[in-house]
Amino acid sequence: MNEALTAETVMMKGHNDDEVEAYLARPDGMEPFGGVVVIHHMPGYDSGSKEISRKFAAHGYAALMPNLYYRDSPGASPDDAAAAARAKGGIPDRQLVGDVAGAAAFLRGLAGSNGKIGVIGYCSGGRQSFLAACSLTLDAAVDCYGGAVVRVPAGAPASMKPLIGLSKQLSCPLLGLFGADDQFPTPAETAELSSALDEFGKAHEFHTFTGAGHAFFSVDRASYRVEAAVEGWQKVWAFFGKHLAGQG
Amino acid sequence: MCTYATEHVPASGSGKGANGWFRLSEVSVYLDHPAHALADHTLNIDFINPAEGPSARVAVELSAQTAIALARAIESALASAPPGLV
Numbered sequence: 001m002n003e004a005l006t007a008e009t010v011m012m013k014g015h016n017d018d019e020v021e022a023y024l025a026r027p028d029g030m031e032p033f034g035g036v037v038v039i040h041h042m043p044g045y046d047s048g049s050k051e052i053s054r055k056f057a058a059h060g061y062a063a064l065m066p067n068l069y070y071r072d073s074p075g076a077s078p079d080d081a082a083a084a085a086r087a088k089g090g091i092p093d094r095q096l097v098g099d100v101a102g103a104a105a106f107l108r109g110l111a112g113s114n115g116k117i118g119v120i121g122y123c124s125g126g127r128q129s130f131l132a133a134c135s136l137t138l139d140a141a142v143d144c145y146g147g148a149v150v151r152v153p154a155g156a157p158a159s160m161k162p163l164i165g166l167s168k169q170l171s172c173p174l175l176g177l178f179g180a181d182d183q184f185p186t187p188a189e190t191a192e193l194s195s196a197l198d199e200f201g202k203a204h205e206f207h208t209f210t211g212a213g214h215a216f217f218s219v220d221r222a223s224y225r226v227e228a229a230v231e232g233w234q235k236v237w238a239f240f241g242k243h244l245a246g247q248g
Numbered sequence: 249m250c251t252y253a254t255e256h257v258p259a260s261g262s263g264k265g266a267n268g269w270f271r272l273s274e275v276s277v278y279l280d281h282p283a284h285a286l287a288d289h290t291l292n293i294d295f296i297n298p299a300e301g302p303s304a305r306v307a308v309e310l311s312a313q314t315a316i317a318l319a320r321a322i323e324s325a326l327a328s329a330p331p332g333l334v
Binding site for chain 1: 250251252253254256274276278280281283284286287288294296298301302303305307
């Protein structure tokens with residue numbers, strides 16, 4: 001693996017055929033490749049999330065990360081855009097699903113695509129990754145410490161609903177990566193989700209890392225936990241290697 | 249964790265953001281991940297005017313202790329103001 005890649009900003013069709021900005025990172029000279037839709041965390045379409053997208057390209061996957069806040073905040077800095085989205089009550093679930101569907105179609109259309117598409121999300125994006133995998137036909141999904149799947153916290157926007165009831169609709173294998181010290185989701189909540197998925201015979205593997213809480217993958221935040229992050233990435237590569245790599 | 253919870257306060261006043269002074273229309277107050285502060289969670293306050301775009305924003309990310317002290321200081325300042333000013 002030479003880790004050569006090309007990264008750029010593109011425009012894609014999202015929910016309602018809206019033009020949405022997205023960050024595309026794809027491997028050079030490693031065709032055919034699987035595609036990964038990256039769902040950024042609540043703090044937005046920031047440098048850390050773009051770095052994650054490039055990491056997928058370095059490992060042989062084309063990654064596309066839609067800017068979920070683009071509609072209301074084109075050209076804004078990621079933190080301003082995130083604050084504006086929060087003030088409006090967040091991103092509607094239906095819009096998120098449409099944007100992931102658009103990103104998946106974009107990736108399938110790339111020359112060199114093997115047609116397989118996965119989704120991964122962090123923080124609020126972890127919840128949205130599960131939502132997308134229950135709403136669209138995908139090949140693999142990764143939920144990194146997504147809260148509000150089993151239980152929605154007090155004070156959240158009224159439009160936000162728990163997603164555990166969608167478990168029966170999960171379209172693909174699910175990898176869950178969680179922190180044992182996280183309060184949202186708690187280990188008890190992820191165990192409850194696992195039981196629901198077992199009930200419907202949905203393939204999934206959950207890993208809960210000791211000594212880690214929420215956002216342990218975020219290298220530029222105090223929550224970063226190197227042991228959990230390194231092992232977590234190994235789980236991601238094994239999982240996507242099984243479900244997304246190779247010929248279509 | 250992402251708390252998702254936000255207190256919305258209608259605002260009258262002005263703030264100075266990256267592009268200079270602007271009229272405030274609302275304030276968002278929430279305990280959640282910071283963008284810059286080195287902490288898992290901070291008490292974040294966004295003084296904003298959505299009508300002027302997302303960059304019409306003055307943001308602070310405070311430790312919980314600082315936020316509590318600030319809230320008390322604001323109340324104290326208002327309480328000690330001469331009659332007729334508030």
